[in-house]
Amino acid sequence: MSVCLPTTYNQLSGSFSTISLNDSQETLCISEGHFPLTTSFTHLGLPNLLFTCYMNAAMQALLTLEKFIDEIYRQKRVWGQHPCSVHFQQILNIVNCQFEPDFKKKNILSDFKQTVADFNKEFSDDDQKDTHEFMICVFDILRSSKSEMQDLSSALNTLYSCPVDAHISFQMINIRTCSGCGSESKNIEDCICLILKLTASDSADGCLREYLKGGCVEFSCNCGSHESSQKAIFKSLPNVLILQLQRFTTQDNNTVKEKRAIYLAPNLEIPKKFCNNATKSVQYSLVSIVSHLGPSLNYGHYICDGVNRQRRQSSESWLTYDDNVVTETPMQDVLYQRRTSAYLLFYEREKC
DSSP states (O other): OEEEEEEESOGGGTEEEEEEEETTTTEEEEEEEEOOOOSOOGGGOOOOSSSOHHHHHHHHHHHTOHHHHHHHHHTHHHHTTOTTOHHHHHHHHHHHTTTSOHHHHHHHHHHHHHHHHHHOGGGSSSSOOOHHHHHHHHHHHHHHTHHHHHHHHHHTTSOOOOHHHHHTOEEEEEEEEETTTOOEEEEEEEESOEEEOOOSOSBHHHHHHHHHHOEEEEOOOTTSOOEEEEEEEESSOOSEEEEEEOOEEEETTEEEEOOOOOBOOSEEEEOGGGBTTOSSOEEEEEEEEEEEESSSSSSOEEEEEEEOTTOTTOTTEEEEEETTEEEEEEHHHHHHHTTTTEEEEEEEEOOO
C-alpha cells in the first residue's frame, strides 16, 4: 500500500514535492510538481498580531530553509502518530497559510505563539521580544519530544530524525592551552548558533574567524601559570549555519545597540584548519538575514530578507518580509542595506 504524505515545503520556490511512503519497502519516493511563478508576493506575508514582528521575522527565516522544513514533512509519518505533536503541525500550518485571508493567518500565528508561551512563559505577554530567543525556543520545542518520537518510530518499525539535529545543531571543540607549560584541555559544546562579537573586523567572515581564533583567558594551571590561550574548531558542521551578530550589549544596567557596519558577503568559507579532521575548506551560501531596525532592543522592528526560491535560476533575487508586506529586492541591495542592522545570518552548506 502506498501512503501519500503532505506536500513538502517548496511553495516559496514555485515548486512542490509529494512524498510517498511504501509500507512494504519503507522508502521515500519524491515526485516533483510546479506552481506558476508570480511577480506578486503579498500572499507570503504574515500579519503582526501585536508587537510580534520578532515572531514573523524568525519564522520567515526558518521557512526559507527548505531542507529543514522538508525534514518536518518527512518525519510526519512518525510525529503524525503522536498526540502531542501540535508544534510540528503548527509550523506546517504557517507554511501552508500563504493564500489564506489575514484573519486565518492571525489565528494560525496566535495558536503557535500560545504553544511557544506554554513552553516558555517569557512569550506569554504582548511585549516586544528578542527574535533570537524566540527562534531558540522553537528549536527547543522541536527537540523536546525527540526521545518520545524515537520510541514511537521503533514501534512503527521506522526511523525518526529530529529536524533540528539533522540540519541545525552542531558541535564545537573548545581548546584551552596553558601559556606556561603548554598543556591542553578540550571540551565539546553542543550548539545551535554561534554568537559573534562585533570586533575590529569589518565583515561577518572576519567576526567568525576572530571567534574561532579566540584569545587569552585567565586560568590557573598546576604549573603556576595564570594565563592560557583559547580557541575553537568545528567538530561537526551543520547543513544550516546560524550566526548571531552581538548587536546588543549591557552597559551600566542598560541594553545598548551596536550599529557598527559589517560587510555581508553572499558566501562564507570555513577554512579546513577550523574543522576537525577536514581535508578541505567548507563553503556556505547566505540564504536569509533577520535584521533589527531601531535604536534599542525594546524599541525597534524586526524584518527578514530571504533568497527568492521562485527564481531558482538566479540567487540575485531576494524577498524582504516586513510583516504582511513582501517585496522583491536585489541581493546586493539587501547586503548593502543590512550592514548596520543585520542580527541573524542563515547560511546553507553548499554541495561538495
